[in-house]
Amino acid sequence: MSMFFRKGVIATTGLFLCIFLLVHLSANALLLLPEETARGLYNSYSATLRESLIISVIAYLIYLSIILHVIYSAIVTYRNRKCRIGKYAVNRKSEYSTWASQNMAVLGTLILIFIVVHLANFWARVKLGIGEQVGVDSNGNTDVYEVAYLLFNNIYYMLFYVILMIPLGFHLHHGLKSAFKTLGFYHKKGLKILASVALIYAIIISVGFGIIPLIVYFK
Incomplete structure (x- = not known):
């Protein structure tokens, strides 16, 4: 299997996940609305995601994309490090590459840790029923809004969530630029235009996801 295929x-998968992040951020933004409005909208949105066959297929594609992205990134990183010859090659690399490009593996690992923790505290509880039972709202929908609010009102989880948006921003900025190449x-x-778009996108996603827990916590 060629290096070109792995990078492809x-x-x-990275571009596909970038689209998913935009949709996910728009959904999370519902949490900023007044509670009487946000609870119904957020829970209805979550119910639609769980009950729609098309959305379920897309969800499995997202899971598959994350797995493939992680596996092939690890393989490429390992092979690149194996091919480096001496300290000189590493120093030369720093002359024409950014800090983010040299540390994509570290950034990716931090993001993977975030994904695992987030899924364990949110997805596993709502989707698999693991942990404390989730209630229902006045419309009979699973009260995902309550789960989100309780998590974001936990200062440790809130800080973990907000801080991990920093490496996400760096990862997205470099990754989006590199994907098209x-x-x-x-x-x-x-x-040049894509580089600007990548920067704007990374800022919107990282700041957007990071500021929502802060606002919820200090409400």
């Missing part, structure tokens, strides 16, 4: 998988896009002017 990383780029493709990996897939063969080398238009000079287009790459």
